[in-house]
Amino acid sequence: MISEKMAQRLNDQINLEFFSSYTYLSMAAYFKTQGLNGFAHWMLHQADEERAHGMKFFEYLYDQDRSAVLQAIKQPHTTFASALAVFEETLSHEKHVTASIVELMSLALEEKDHATRILLDWFINEQVEEEAAARDIRDRLKLVKDNAMGILLIDRELAART
């Protein structure tokens, strides 16, 4: 069984993952209003992934004889200045999530909680990939600036995400 403190912190992480999911769903809604369906598709996929992250922690709590206690999900931003602004926010949000996972890892090490440490190993790697993916798209949006053809080209590419 994991400590009560760890269970509390994992519950907070469930909330952060679901807030991430809600944030990306809100970004998908924005892209749909812009007619950028490839960007919307990418964000819907991202929202599903974040929900799955939350569910990994949810199931883990029960594996460790603890319970999930769901908290209110904060309202995400609903308006964005541009596709670039969305990906700047995505990157900074992922950095925030990374910092949260790193704090959980520090607690696991401090408590010699190796089972949770092994679960968190997966999340540490996942965060490297998440930041890299957001940074890659952010950088290409920076290159094309407000060139419509450039944005449409990226949109077509993001439509292919599976």
Ligand SMILES: [Fe+2]
């Ligand atoms: Fe996540």
Ligand SMILES: [Fe+2]
């Ligand atoms: Fe993420």
